[in-house]
Amino acid sequence: MNYLIQFLTVLKENEIEKLKQIQLIGKEKKLLEILIEYKNKNLPKEIILEKLQLSENHFYKACSVLLDKCYQFMFENNVFKILKFLSKRDLYQNLKHEIFQQEKNYSNDLAFNLLAFELLQRGSYKNHEENIIQYFANQILNIVKSNEKEYEKFNYYVEVRRIRSKMFELAALQNSLEAEKYKNRLLELSNQMDKSQHSLAFFHLYHGLYNYHIFFDKQLENSHNLLINALEACKNEKELLDLEDLSITKLKIAENLYYHSNFLESYHLYEEIQEEYPEIFYEDFYHLTKYVQLLLILEKWEKAEEILKNHFLNYLKVLHPTRGTMAAINYTKLFLLQKDFKEANYALQKARFLNDKNFYLPYEFEIRLLESTLYFFTEDTNFFLTTLKKQYKYLKSKGLKLWESNYVNYLRFLEEVYKYKKKNQKFKWKEKFQSIYNTFQESSYKVYGKLLTLCLNKDE
Numbered sequence: 001m002n003y004l005i006q007f008l009t010v011l012k013e014n015e016i017e018k019l020k021q022i023q024l025i026g027k028e029k030k031l032l033e034i035l036i037e038y039k040n041k042n043l044p045k046e047i048i049l050e051k052l053q054l055s056e057n058h059f060y061k062a063c064s065v066l067l068d069k070c071y072q073f074m075f076e077n078n079v080f081k082i083l084k085f086l087s088k089r090d091l092y093q094n095l096k097h098e099i100f101q102q103e104k105n106y107s108n109d110l111a112f113n114l115l116a117f118e119l120l121q122r123g124s125y126k127n128h129e130e131n132i133i134q135y136f137a138n139q140i141l142n143i144v145k146s147n148e149k150e151y152e153k154f155n156y157y158v159e160v161r162r163i164r165s166k167m168f169e170l171a172a173l174q175n176s177l178e179a180e181k182y183k184n185r186l187l188e189l190s191n192q193m194d195k196s197q198h199s200l201a202f203f204h205l206y207h208g209l210y211n212y213h214i215f216f217d218k219q220l221e222n223s224h225n226l227l228i229n230a231l232e233a234c235k236n237e238k239e240l241l242d243l244e245d246l247s248i249t250k251l252k253i254a255e256n257l258y259y260h261s262n263f264l265e266s267y268h269l270y271e272e273i274q275e276e277y278p279e280i281f282y283e284d285f286y287h288l289t290k291y292v293q294l295l296l297i298l299e300k301w302e303k304a305e306e307i308l309k310n311h312f313l314n315y316l317k318v319l320h321p322t323r324g325t326m327a328a329i330n331y332t333k334l335f336l337l338q339k340d341f342k343e344a345n346y347a348l349q350k351a352r353f354l355n356d357k358n359f360y361l362p363y364e365f366e367i368r369l370l371e372s373t374l375y376f377f378t379e380d381t382n383f384f385l386t387t388l389k390k391q392y393k394y395l396k397s398k399g400l401k402l403w404e405s406n407y408v409n410y411l412r413f414l415e416e417v418y419k420y421k422k423k424n425q426k427f428k429w430k431e432k433f434q435s436i437y438n439t440f441q442e443s444s445y446k447v448y449g450k451l452l453t454l455c456l457n458k459d460e
Contacts, residue, residue, distance in 0.1 A: 002060070003094045004067040008039045009318040010089040012310075015074070022073045027052055028066050039318070071098075079106070080115060084244070087119040088283040090323055092127040095119060113139040114240065121161065124322055125169035126360070133162070149197070156193055156201040160186065164204045167211035172362055174399075176216050183212045199233045200240055206230035210252065214259060224260075227253050247277040251287045258290055261442045267294045282311060285323055292330050296337060297446045304334055316350060321358030325351055329363065332370050333447055337454065341378050348374060361398070365407050368394065372411055373451050377458065381422055388415055409436045410448060417455050427456060 011019065016036060024032060034048055049059055075081040079102050086095040099116045106112035117136040121128060137158040144150035163182045170179040186208050195202055206226045213223040230249050234241050250273055257266035270291050274281045282288065288311055295304035312327035320327075328351035335344035348370055355363045368391050375384045388411055395408050402408050413436045420427045429437075440449035 002063055003097055004063040004070070005035060005039070006091055006094055007067060007070065007086075008035055010091060010314070010320070011039075012314065019070060019074060022069065024066075024069070027054070028062065028069075031062055032066060032070075079112070083115060083119055084242075087122050088285075090123055090285065090320070092123050095123075096129075096132065107139065108143060110140065110143050113143065117158070117161070121165040124360075125165065125172060128165060128169070137162075153198055153200065156189065156198050157204065160189060160201045160204045160208060164208035164211060167208060167215060171211070171215035172360075179212060179216050183209065183216075186212075195233065199235070202233035203230050203241065203245075206233060207249070207252075210256075214256075224253065224256050227256060243277070244280055247273065247280045248284065248287075251281070251284060255287065255290050258294060259443050261446070263294055263297050263446070267291075267298060270294065285311075285326075288312075289326055289330065293444065293447050296330075296333055297450065299337075301334070301338065308334065319354060319357075321354060322360065325354040325358070325360070325363050328354060329366055329370065332374075333451075336370065336373060336451060337447075339377075339454075341374060344370075344374055345378070365395070369407060369410055369448065372414055373455065376414055376418060376455055381418075384418060385415070403432070406436075406439060406445060410440065410452070413437065413440075413452060414455060417452075421458060 008016075019032075020036070022032070031048075031052060034051060038048075045056075045059070048054075049056065052059070054062065071077075071082050075085065082098060083095060083102075086098060099120070102112070103116070113136050117133065117140060120133050120136065140154050140158060141151060144154050163186055166182055167179060170176075170182070186205050189201070190205055193201055193205075206229045210223050210226040210230070213226065227249055231246070234246070234249075251270070254266050254269040254273065257263075257269060270281075270287070288307065292304055292307055292312075295301075295307065308327065308330060312323070312330060315323035316327040316331070318324065328347050331347035332344050332351060335341070335347060348367065351363070351367050351370075355367060372384075372388060372391055375387050379387070391411055392408065395405065395411075400408050402412055413433055416433055417427055437449070437452060439445060440452055442449075
């Protein structure tokens, strides 16, 4: 992997302009100019080698040296800024490589090892490498082992932090039984720990319980309080938490309002956080995605297009395997809601292409729902119904059942509407279908609820 090329692909235009000011000479200068010029065009490596008259080995060595110089220039040689940037831009391989490059200089530095342990868990669970995460957990404990109280504090912390991350993995795998075991372990730990001594662990414990409530527990009444408790718990450990930890907790409160269908209140809180922490907000891809959903729900099309253009489109252009897929999915939703079916189809094909390359099951489910919705409007009866059968078969193969899975229920509702439309009859609101429709008017399902409403009003 060429880490320099990966780094350049995620830079925004203003960052590229800043990087162009770096002082270089000779082939290094020419190399950077060529890579910047062709960063979105997948220029074959052989052409670059020919342009620069470099051997392959010399090319990779030159890229490695140049990457270090770019990091030093862009981040003022601040290792912590470099690692945080790579994490925010979802450059996991770059992040891992840089952590181990720097680890030999910071092996006994508690702050460095805490940051490495944290950042290696912040991205997609698919990148979580247990052996590496455990390595830095051990490093942390080795550094503090001579102090009994510190050792106990960080021993609780590393276990709780891992459980918090595990909740995301188990949510993607829909493994509620395993998640419940981890939730119960968190409750056990909460009874063992002292809030005054183990506030760092409690901060992550409340986040772990919040993740459980959001992903697995339909009784969400207490989830907001868990986030408030997390903010309260960390008051005595702020030196171990950076500003991002605190701002993310506030963002989760806005997300919680979104999950509770308090869409306007959530939107206004996100707006406040944008003003308070703009650099953090616009780098938080996860919450930007939630924010885009709110903009779609509230039909703030212009703002949605602005956010997608400024913070999602580049990932789509460079075919980023995960963020590019989400960008394409969000564009598909936007275009469907605006009835621009040609652009919706183009965006959907991009989503399909990217997810096939780096498969992620939740994205696959969304793509299939959006595909069926698009065909509802654009394809003839036989093709639409044949496609639905394929979708049902696929979802069934993943253990999803009618009346139990919202993914399957969405398709069943769509099929019912389609049948009435073809007969030119008014849709009959049977109890089960009313229940499905109501489910899709709440929480994170609301965007799909708007699509169902669009389908109901197709010929009106």
